Amino acid sequence: MENTKKTAVITGAASGLGLAMANAFAEEGYQLVLADINETGLEKVKNTLGENVITSRVDVSNYEQVEGLINLAVGQFGSVDVMINNAGIGPRNLVPVAEYSFKDWDDVIAVNQTGVFYGMKAALIQMLKQGQGNIINVASLAGLKASPNNISYAASKFAVVGMTKSAAMEYGRKKIRINAICPGYSHSALLDKMFKFKPELEDGLKNLIPFRRYGEASEIADAAIWLASDKSSYMTGQCLTLDGGLSL
Template identity: 55%
Template sequence: MQVKDKIVIITGAGSGIGKATAIHFAKYGATVVVSDINLEKAKEVAAEIVTNGGKSLPIKANVAKFEEVENLIKQTVVDFGKLDVLVNNAGIGPSFLRTHESTLRDWNRVIAVNQTGVYYGMKVALAQFLEQGYGNIVNIASLAGLKASPNNISYSASKFAVVGMTKSAAMEYATKNIRVNAVCPGYTESALLNQLLSAKPEMDAILKSVIPMKRYGKAAEIAEAVVWLASDNTKFITGQTITLDGGTSL
């Protein structure tokens, strides 16, 4: 993977796919800004990267607050002189209710993080990329942003939006040496999946029955795709959604 010496910000990097992605970037020689709303988790991931010979800096940021996203990117540029890659990974899950039973609080909370938070990151990063003449964004969407996902209205809406924003921005900045892509994980071992299975243990067998590979994805497998899209190995790829779902969408 050609990401050596790149400066990379990953939001929601304190656990799950974000943590795995941070570790993978560092393994291939990138400097990783580990951002999370939980600073202690961010520090733990950054420390693990440094212990293993990598370069990392933890920064706290709530992606639902524009000023914190702005500060995250500004601080990164001040400290390292540039920003090569932004991975918009921070996200939260829904309450698994049918649409008419869903709450306004759930809708507003999920949209604020999963959709508006991605917009904030893209807006600020793109301005920086235009100034420096290049850049790369990888958004973490979901299979729920490509196909129907019942009992999931807020999460589904937010992930469909991420796919749309990815494609729109990719077209806008294709001539500016700026690429924007997304990955769409299926059911992956993560805090969100654990949340679902804790609430409804019977879903474990049901979910695996619809996955042709009969297993969940691993965070490290998603991370490999993210690093690949962010690397110089994929210079002619933009506006794409890479689906990693063990065949579920088939």
Template identity: 45%
Template sequence: MARFQDQVVIITGAASGIGRATALAFAAEGARVIVADVAAEGGQETVALIRQENGEAMFIACDVAQPEQLEQLVTQTVQLYGKLDVAINNAGVGGLFARTADVTAKEYHRVVSINMSGVFFGMQYQIRQMLRQGGGRIVNVASLAGLRGLPNSSVYTATKHAVVGLTKASAVEYARKNIRINAVCPVFTRSPLFDQLFELDPSYEERLKRNIPMGRYGQPADVAQAILWLCDPHNTFVTGMALPIDGGMMAV
């Protein structure tokens, strides 16, 4: 039997990149996948890709910056399938590439509302459902910027540090409630969000790659497989981890 046969999985930001790769990976392992995103067209494309491989998926529109939509996402999922086994809080934005003194209040609040508040409120509603049903697993997608500083991205860096902190604190709170909560911290991973950075400064592509011991960028599938490992039903003793997926950068 597949690892996640008939388990119900919510993935935010699943219209592209890491979210899409994770949705495809869970579906290939038998999960019923809720594809959540603000981008309806991309979300429906993810669903179509899953169904082409005889997987099961549904699209639910969700803006993670709106807590009421995160609550409705969990409610609709439970109405459809009766439970929530796994939640992947992946939706996020990079923010403008600027020094701290040059970040506007509008940009600050935009990045915080998606990257930090979106994870916090997402976890609130997910945990409440998991407490009712007796357990579950959550993985938050942070970043290597949640473990070290990323110049010219102070707000993004702060939100990803916050995601790691939320993960660790919540993991301890619910460790005895059969709810495991972990985070992944990818280094630069090829995705639409990452490609936007290279459009702003094409010279960055080779400069950043030189800092990765493996000499390449991550692929969405690299992150997806790590997420599946953290959520594996047989992986019962790992919680509160912030797992670097970085080609060796944190080892230097």
């Protein structure tokens, strides 16, 4: 266990990858500030993890709420050592661009792209005061390669990759590292939703992956632990791809 009394803020922590990260960082001894729009889910997570965990209902597309989340972490624990911008959604319908709804575009961009910008901005303001910090953005394989019938999600995740690299250049001299994780197809609510919409994809996609299986949320969480640790201390502006070889 590397950490003692460091604080990690995780958005989208009530389920999926965010929940796996919350469990992993708790095991590493972090003080946790967990956010999600799902209050019921957050309460269950808090009851499971116990001490040194506070939760807050946050809509990441609202800057005042994100800023309040950072202030809550500082007020409770004194610092924000690790900020994980994980909250994300997918579109309601997987369709070609000409058929894509404005609502799916606006909603996905608001959470996945603008929400990450807000999370970075609020965390960076605090980290500059501290003189150090570590930001981990959750992008996607869809931010590195084409994702047909999914234009808003692809656009948002490509944006996360670009924002990560740009901000990493700006703050490297300030002792603030900023990296991204790009999961491939991993067990999550988003993947389940896609298979519900198009069940025929489940076996077909798996056969495209050299490992012939989908990723586990715990495997993505392990990558976040590494990025948050001193073992990756010379790494910034990078996108760590965990996809079972699919991008090959």
